[in-house]
Amino acid sequence: GKNINYLKNKTGAHVSLSNSPFTPDYQICQVVGNQSEVDDALAMIRRKFPVQDYPLLTMMPVNMSQQPVIIQPEHQLILPEVMQLSLPEGVSVDVFVSAIVDAGHLFVQQPTHRSFMSLEKLNYFLNLVYSQDPNVPCVPSPVESGIICVCENDGFWYRAMIMSPEDENGDSQVKFVDYGGYAMMAVSSLKQIRADFMSLPFQAVECFMANVTPNQNEQLFSNEA
The missing domain is CATH 2.30.30.140 (SH3 type barrels.)
Incomplete structure (x- = not known):
């Protein structure tokens, strides 16, 4: 709650968390805003959770609609x-x-x-x-x-x-x-x-x-x- 509100206030992006539909062990972070707001929010999230300490935290986009988001x-x-x-x-x-x-x-x-x-x-x-x-x-x-x-x-x-x-x-x-x-x-x-x-x-x-x-x-x- 506090971290999400801080992200919203600093970047202007809307940030929310939801459970993954496939496993309760994972959550999906949704970031909504213009490109600059989204980029700033993602950069702050990665600084908060560095990859060397949180290797399972992926910044890969997901899409739960029927339109495929393909891993490049x-x-x-x-x-x-x-x-x-x-x-x-x-x-x-x-x-x-x-x-x-x-x-x-x-x-x-x-x-x-x-x-x-x-x-x-x-x-x-x-x-x-x-x-x-x-x-x-x-x-x-x-x-x-x-x-x-x-x-x-x-x-x-x-x-x-x-x-x-x-x-x-x-x-x-x-x-x-x-x-x-x-x-x-x-x-x-x-x-x-x-x-x-x-x-x-x-x-x-x-x-x-x-x-x-x-x-x-x-x-x-x-x-x-």
Whole structure:
């Protein structure tokens, strides 16, 4: 309250806070005014919350309407440690197995994590936006490993991370960051992600089973395993 009023008085911009629609852990700051007022307010906010002390505070604009606000190419590389959930050490937690790569490699979700309940809402809006707007830009080429994108699989749209450069067939391997698993996808089908779809942490945690290996004469796990 006091900080917001100070911003209003110093810059002339109207400043307000609202909860993110995808996770209660984040809030969205709305700044309304002419360009000079908005620039001054954003500069004051960043000085109040320097990036070295508040790395999760992003100045990326968001738009909750149907018009996409696309993360620009120079901002597309996302730090996995910032967005990626992990399993807590030293305690037991309930998990769902969401994808199996092989007998020793799987992905799990944490249904008791406070952000998990927002996944269904994110999926709804993600599919609403990307299934209705064919003009959402594709990921710029050449693609790089680590870029977060949106891709269609079995009729549904998912957040994904590009894992490999484009091959001679025009495909790249992607990892589905909320459900797990890998797939080869045509680079031409990979869409840029809206900034407002980046507020929810990636839900799928990649796990490898300890002390589990293929049979002595096998390099890979069999389907039976």
